[in-house]
Amino acid sequence: MKADAIVFQSPCNLAVQSLDLRSLGDGDVEVEVAYSGISTGTERLLWDGSMPPFPGMGYPLVPGYETVGRVVRTQGDCQLAIGDHVFVPGSYSFEGVHNLFGGAGSRLVVQASRVVRLDAAPGASMVLLALAATAYHTVSYGGTRAPDTPPDLIVGHGVMGRLLARLTVAAGAPAPVVWETQAQRRDGAEGYSVVHPDEDDRKNYRAIYDVSGDADILHRVIPRLDKGGEVVLAGFYKQDISFAYAPAFMREAQIRVAAEWKRPDLLAVTELVQTGRLSLDGLLTHTATPARAGDAYATAFGDPHCLKMVLDWRH
Template identity: 80%
Template sequence: MNAAAIVFQQPCQLSVRSLPLRAAQPGDVEVQVEHSGISTGTERLLWDGSMPPFPGMGYPLVPGYETVGRVVRVHGDLTGRQAPALGDRVFVPGSYSFEGVHNLFGGAGSRLVVPADRVVRLSPDGNAQGASAVLLALAATAYHTVSQGGTRDPGTPPDLIVGHGVMGRLLARLTVAAGAPAPVVWETQAARRSGAEGYTVVHPDEDTTAKYNAIYDVSGDAGVLHTVIPRLVKGGEVVLAGFYRQDLSFAYAPAFMREATIRVAAEWKRADLLAVTELVNTGRLSLDGLITHTESPVRAHAAYEAAFGDPLCLKMVLDWSNA
């Protein structure tokens, strides 16, 4: 069986190809894809060829780890309360579905073959409806920056967030939902300073707050440490939650005087994904107003260019309904 998929042939070169799907095994489900999101972090680096060495890296590749679809076939006898059933809508955080290409991260296709224990069932009565459910991966990433996947004591929630893209908005919404004081968000692009829900967005030059306890960067700006370390209280923390093309550096003296901690937040864990899915299903976390653009896969090249180049594009989603 074949399925349509986005294929990065080389950096900045893509096509939509019919690719063979791997043979399903007992415990797999087949998912008919409804929507997939375009990541402006790791996927941008795959697109422009600046991704550092990464397991499974190579071209041609199928990108995508923000996929929502419906289970259309179940292989084997699946048991357990969370096991997906025929007809369930599920979130798929990437796959190894396609043969003859690298699956990094393998979710941008019209049909996927995925282990059942990899997908997350979406409640038919919950708030993760339609295309908005593709945002669960980013929400889990934002949640992980504080929760650290439940592997350590949770960190201090942000009182300053750098960047008001989708990741910054989700992190700010999660902070408010948790009952923590509303953070300040820095955003240099005027077009992105609107849309705050329960928190304040300002240009960095307009911020009169002297010191912060926990500064979370989601901008991906490699020079951010020079800007934010002087704004820390003594013993404060900077959390690096973006994806950075260049090596990061900082001036030692300001960090020394503040006894600064610099922490890197890596990819989310399944516990983070389950937690944010529950927050969305119960209405504590809203995903509304974050998807600004939708395209058909036949216009994939234009979709990727807009996702990475248009400041008004917060989140681009591919609609696979007619693929």
């Protein structure tokens, strides 16, 4: 059986191809895809060829780990039923290519244990569950230890920054300040403030979370820490990160790296969204069909007005 998929044939070289789907094994489901999101973090690095060494890396590859759709077939022992709506955080569906992360296709074959059942037919905004889980994980550690101090400063007001700010407010913590250098991205705040860094002279932040991916960020934020404060690196950085020792020493600064989300994070944010405690409204700005994938990726990675691009596979 075949399905259409986005294929990065080489850096900056994209095509929509019909690929062989792997056969269903015990506990697998086949998902008819409705929407998939384009990640401006890791997927951008795969697109332009700047991704650091990563397990499974290689071209050609099928990207994508933000997919929603409907179960159309099951195999063996499976807790899902035909007709269930699900979120799919990537797959190893396609033969003859690297599946990194394998979610950008018209149909997917995936272990039922990897997907998350949704309460109702998903709107396009549900592709944001993976990014919401990533934001949630920066504080929660996937439930492997006690939660950390939530941010009082977030660097970057893209979708990740907005989700982290919304989660902080939803948790009842004090509203964070968000730094954003691009004027067109300083709107859309819900219960928190967004400012240009030059407009903020505060120097006693306890927890600064960077979601910008700027490798020079430590030079800018360590001088803004309170004594014993923490910087959390929650972006994806393709260059080595360094910092000046003296400012960090004087503040006894802590620096932490937040890794990818775990399943408990994904389950937690799914419940928050489905119970109305976390809103995904206003975060999707662009939609395209797979036939216009080349233009869609160029817009997603090059247009500062594009917060999130979604591919609509229903047509």
